[in-house]
Amino acid sequence: MSTLWSRSRQAAIxxxxxxxxxxxxxxxFEATTFDDIAAAAGISRRSLFRYFGTKEDIVLFHMxxxxxxxxxxxxxxxxxxxxxxxxxxILKQIENETGDPARLLKISEMMYGTPSLRARSLEKHLxxxxxxxxxxxxxxxxxxxxxxxAIIASAVACLDAAGEQWTRARGAIPLxxxxxxxxxxxxxxx
Amino acid sequence: MSTLWSRSRQAAIxxxxxxxxxxxxxxxFEATTFDDIAAAAGISRRSLFRYFGTKEDIVLFHMxxxxxxxxxxxxxxxxxxxxxxxxxxILKQIENETGDPARLLKISEMMYGTPSLRARSLEKHLxxxxxxxxxxxxxxxxxxxxxxxAIIASAVACLDAAGEQWTRARGAIPLxxxxxxxxxxxxxxx
DNA sequence: GGCCTGTCTGGCACTAAGTGTCAATCAGGC
DNA sequence: GCCTGATTGACACTTAGTGCCAGACAGGCC
Numbered sequence: 001m002s003t004l005w006s007r008s009r010q011a012a013i014x015x016x017x018x019x020x021x022x023x024x025x026x027x028x029f030e031a032t033t034f035d036d037i038a039a040a041a042g043i044s045r046r047s048l049f050r051y052f053g054t055k056e057d058i059v060l061f062h063m064x065x066x067x068x069x070x071x072x073x074x075x076x077x078x079x080x081x082x083x084x085x086x087x088x089x090i091l092k093q094i095e096n097e098t099g100d101p102a103r104l105l106k107i108s109e110m111m112y113g114t115p116s117l118r119a120r121s122l123e124k125h126l127x128x129x130x131x132x133x134x135x136x137x138x139x140x141x142x143x144x145x146x147x148x149x150a151i152i153a154s155a156v157a158c159l160d161a162a163g164e165q166w167t168r169a170r171g172a173i174p175l176x177x178x179x180x181x182x183x184x185x186x187x188x189x190x
Numbered sequence: 191m192s193t194l195w196s197r198s199r200q201a202a203i204x205x206x207x208x209x210x211x212x213x214x215x216x217x218x219f220e221a222t223t224f225d226d227i228a229a230a231a232g233i234s235r236r237s238l239f240r241y242f243g244t245k246e247d248i249v250l251f252h253m254x255x256x257x258x259x260x261x262x263x264x265x266x267x268x269x270x271x272x273x274x275x276x277x278x279x280i281l282k283q284i285e286n287e288t289g290d291p292a293r294l295l296k297i298s299e300m301m302y303g304t305p306s307l308r309a310r311s312l313e314k315h316l317x318x319x320x321x322x323x324x325x326x327x328x329x330x331x332x333x334x335x336x337x338x339x340a341i342i343a344s345a346v347a348c349l350d351a352a353g354e355q356w357t358r359a360r361g362a363i364p365l366x367x368x369x370x371x372x373x374x375x376x377x378x379x380x
Numbered sequence: 381g382g383c384c385t386g387t388c389t390g391g392c393a394c395t396a397a398g399t400g401t402c403a404a405t406c407a408g409g410c
Numbered sequence: 411g412c413c414t415g416a417t418t419g420a421c422a423c424t425t426a427g428t429g430c431c432a433g434a435c436a437g438g439c440c
Contacts, residue, residue, distance in 0.1 A: 033397090047419065082379070146375070150351045151379050187379070
């Protein structure tokens with residue numbers, strides 16, 4: 001638990017991600033190899049594999065802690081707020097990304113345009129099911145897992161659909177609006 | 191369009207899938223290599239790659255045409271049936287798998303237990319969004335894509351969640367019941 | 381029957397992902 | 411300054427996946 005070490009490791013990871021992202025956006029995700037990234041980052045291929053097991057992990061690194069963050073945000077919502085409303089609220093909040101919008105758009109285009117990345121992103125969202133499960137069950141006041149999981153999975157599906165539309169619209173429509181539209185459509189579906 | 195050839199190719203594919211599945215269920219999916227499958231099927235590795243680009247494709251081969259089939263089934267539902275109800279009906283119908291239940295359960299366990307397989311399965315389900323989009327839009331009487339996509343994505347998410355619970359319960363509860371429970375939970379969520 | 385043509389096959393070679401091993405190195409505690 | 415534990419980079423190896431090419435093979439045509 002060496003704090004200095006953790007900090008320099010963290011710095012190294014951040015640095016590698018920045019370098020790799022530049023390469024991905026420049027040459028394309030699939031066309032960029034681990035060797036390219038390692039060379040550009042000035043570390044050995046083997047060490048790069050120790051930081052990130054796959055290329056997808058580099059792109060999705062920042063998504064790793066979103067599940068627990070979402071769970072915390074959900075627990076912080078008022079107790080009497082209906083689940084679906086609360087989920088919409090926290091997704092709007094979590095996905096309120098910061099940083100250069102143009103770059104974010106290019107990354108999104110890469111994500112939705114690269115099958116392996118898209119798949120990994122779906123997997124990460126899958127993880128949210130277990131992260132959010134306890135709190136959603138509490139709000140539903142039920143013992144059964146399935147209703148809670150179905151609701152979480154649907155909410156995440158809405159997030160994914162809204163994200164794709166946001167990308168298609170080249171960021172012209174705020175994600176929060178699209179999210180609201182998606183949530184409303186599902187809520188009113190019969 | 192040589193019919194004789196199509197038939198023998200189809201037979202070869204069916205044969206390879208059967209052989210590969212036995213290996214997967216015996217040794218595990220990840221532990222089985224293309225070389226193993228090619229040897230067991232009596233064809234060259236190179237030819238095997240021509241039939242199936244990836245190991246995942248072998249397992250998910252039968253899922254390939256489910257999207258269009260679902261679209262056709264949806265179009266066949268009564269016009270005045272609400273979308274969510276119609277979607278539930280066709281999913282019950284489509285997923286009414288035939289064959290040895292014990293084997294099906296083992297395959298499901300492999301699917302939900304192998305990340306790369308799970309990811310590919312999610313990708314396949316993603317494809318349903320475009321397959322079902324026209325018919326769902328027609329039923330919603332809307333021009334906008336997002337509401338329809340959100341509803342389809344949620345329905346598929348319910349299918350996935352129900353499938354996972356079915357597997358967890360070792361097939362004890364009929365998938366149709368779980369599907370109904372999931373759809374109801376989402377419909378009633380506020 | 382023999383030939384032509386297009387397709388399928390298998391073998392070879394190659395790139396790239398991903399993993400195990402091991403010696404060298406580096407940072408911090410004593 | 412030395413010891414110890416973790417990190418690193420180099421090497422070797424397996425596996426996925428692809429390009430290329432020569433040979434087999436089936437059907438159509440003369």
